[in-house]
Amino acid sequence: MKSSIIRRVAAAVAFIAAIVAPLAGCSAAAGADGTKPVVSKVSDIKRASSHDPTIAKDGDTYYIYGSHRAWYKSTDLVNWEPFTDNLSTDFKDILGGIWKEWPQQPSNSDLTGNMWAPEVVYNKTMKKWCMYMSVNGTNYKSVIVLLTADHLGGDWTYVGPVVYSGFRTETMDKTDVGKVLGTNEVPTRYLSPGDTEINAIDPSVETDDNxxxxxxxxxxxxxxxxxxxxxxxxxxxxxxxxxxxxxxxDQYYGVKLAGGYGNSGEGSYLLHTNGYWYLFASYGALQQTGGYQIRMFRSKDITGPYVDENGNPAVYTKSVANNWTSDIGVRLMASVKWSGNDNTNIEVAQGGNSAFVDDDGTAYVIYHTRFSNRGEEHEVRVRELLPTSDGWIVAAPYEYVGVKAAAKGYDKSKLAGDYELVTHAQNTFFQGKKNIADKDSTDYIGVNEPVNITLKSDGTVTGDQTGTWSVKDGSDRMSITLGGTTYEGDFAQLPRDKDLKQVMTFSAIGGNVCIWGSKQ
Incomplete structure (x- = not known):
């Protein structure tokens, strides 16, 4: 009798386990290449809060250096831990000389909040890590300086200034401007922000093919x-x-890459991959409802000219009202309200990005984002960048949590099905809740909501939008035509944000607009 009960209990346990196991494991299921997320829940991720994050890799460790000395490190690009060095604690001693000599003014007397958007790269000739740091002042009186270190995570040594802004005739002797221009008098073009007066911040350093x-x-x-x-x-x-x-x-500032005439655009960053140089710039104002966003251009040459998919140049020749809502520049991503997500916590005002290609050839974009319900609080996010067949790159629909797009592509039979489709509208930006009084509302102004489509196995698209789609067998490169516009992109099986369940996704670009799809 006892053994019979034990057998029945064991059978019941086995039956329940058979049902529960696949459900419990759905969030950690392996992807097409056998990889799994490095966390079991999104809420387990150890986040970094770093504005304007640049990323560099030393050995097997990734390092983030951001504005206001917000330093983090990681071995998996997912979980981050803060660290400090001598620049964290002794910055007033290290940078005190250049601060007093140039940016410090009565209205801007504290260096603490004026160390912005550093760039960190390895210089093979110097055999040093080089940090290019913006030391910011009012009225564009800023300077980018160089510091060096023997290894990342270690201490920094101040070297000197690299470029100045905000200079006037009476202050030129404190800069190298006269040395470059061959005159002691400032030309009028440097006195107008609508002309060539800039703020010397947000450095990005790259090495070309030569x-x-x-x-x-x-x-x-x-x-x-x-x-x-x-x-x-x-x-x-x-x-x-x-x-x-x-x-x-310009004789002092060199080659003009983008912007001008008072138009928004900051945080320039260059990435060389997929046969092109890509220029990223952050448009709009960085606040939660300021329309902050990443725009992208490309060129075959590092010095440009840079253009978007429709051939529009990155350099402006006139003032454009609210250029962050214009159709110039490819908008890499926008705010998205996926169904079933925690839509009280939507990414908004994404920007201040860097980008890099890892040792295995995988490209990533790293940026800070604010959220729909957290005011000016911000965190770092990482997304894989996927190459298209026509030489563009697109951002993955979900953040990177340890699973990459399969290098060998996917079987076509796994690609057909029902998808949510999101279009990253260029003329919208997060502006808050439609009903401010409803604290639980997720009905927002300027958040893109998905529509439903079906990729049928016969190559047609049905649903809220119709058209055709195709993919090469054994490849992740895809093409989809919707509403007369053809988008080129990639499929990627990735963990979705809400529960880490791995689903098929696609990212594509067409007519200067990016779209994302996520299989239901």
Whole structure:
């Protein structure tokens, strides 16, 4: 009798386990290449709160350096832990000299909140890690300086200034401007933010195919610029000179990459992948309801010219009202209200990004984002960047949690099915709740909501939008035509944000607009 009861209990337990096991494991199921998320729940992720995060890798560890000395490190690009170095604690001693000499003013007397958007790269010639840091002042009186370290996570040594802004004739002797221009009088173009007066912040440093190092910088107003660095010193290459040509180049600031005429645009960042140089810039104002967003352009040459998918140049030739709602530049991502998600916590005002290609060739974009219900609080997010067949890149629909798109693609039979489709409208941005009095409402202004489509096995698309789709067998490269627009993109089986269940997704770009799909 006892053994019979035991057998019945064991059988019941086995039956329940058979039902529960696949349900319990759905969030940790392996992807197409056998990988699993590095966490069991999204809420388990150890987050980083770092504004304007740049990312660098030393050995097997990734390092984030952000504005206001917000440093983090990780071994998996998912979980981050803060760390400190001498720049965290002794910054007033390390940068005190240049701070007092240039940016410090009665209205801007504390260095603490004025160390912005550093860039960290390895200089093979110097055999040093180089940090390019914006030391910010009022009225655009800023300077980008260089510091070096032997290894990431270690201490930094101040080297010197790289480029200035906000100079006037009476202050030129404190800068290298006179040395470059060959005059002691400031030309009038540097006195107008609608012309060539910029804020020297937000550096990005890349090395081209010839081994030359270039630094991009600038912000709003007078546009985004770049000049060559001396690999031996990490500072400006004074042997390379530039002519002053309106909307193309400037004797002091070098080559004009984007913006100008008072239009928004900051945080320039360059990435070389998929056969092109990609220029990222953050449009709009960085606040939660300021319309902050990442726009993208590309060029075959590091110095440009950079254009979007429709051929629009990144350089403006006139003022455009609220250019963050214009159709110039590919908007990489927007706010999305996926069904079933925790839609009280939607990403908004994404920007201040960096990007990099890892050792295995996988490209990522790293950015800070605010949220629909958390005011100005911000966190770092990482997404994989996927290459399209026509030489563009698109961001994955879900954040990276340890599972990458399969390198060999997917069987076509797994791609057909019902999807939610989101279009990243260029003319919208998060503006808050429609009903402010309803604290539990998730009905927002400026958040993109999905529609339903079906990718049928015969290559047609039905549902809220109709058209056709195709993919090469054994490949992740896809093409989809909706409403007369053809989008080129990629399929990727990824863990979705709400529960980490792995679903088929696609990201694509067409007519200067990005779209995301997520299988239901």
């Amino acid at each position: 081994g030359d190092m270039w630094m991009t910088f600038g912000s709003w107003f007078g546009g985004l610029w770049m000049f060559k660095l001396d690999q031996k010193t990490g500072l400006r290459d004074y042997a390379t000179t530039y002519k002053t040509v309106p909307d193309k180049s």
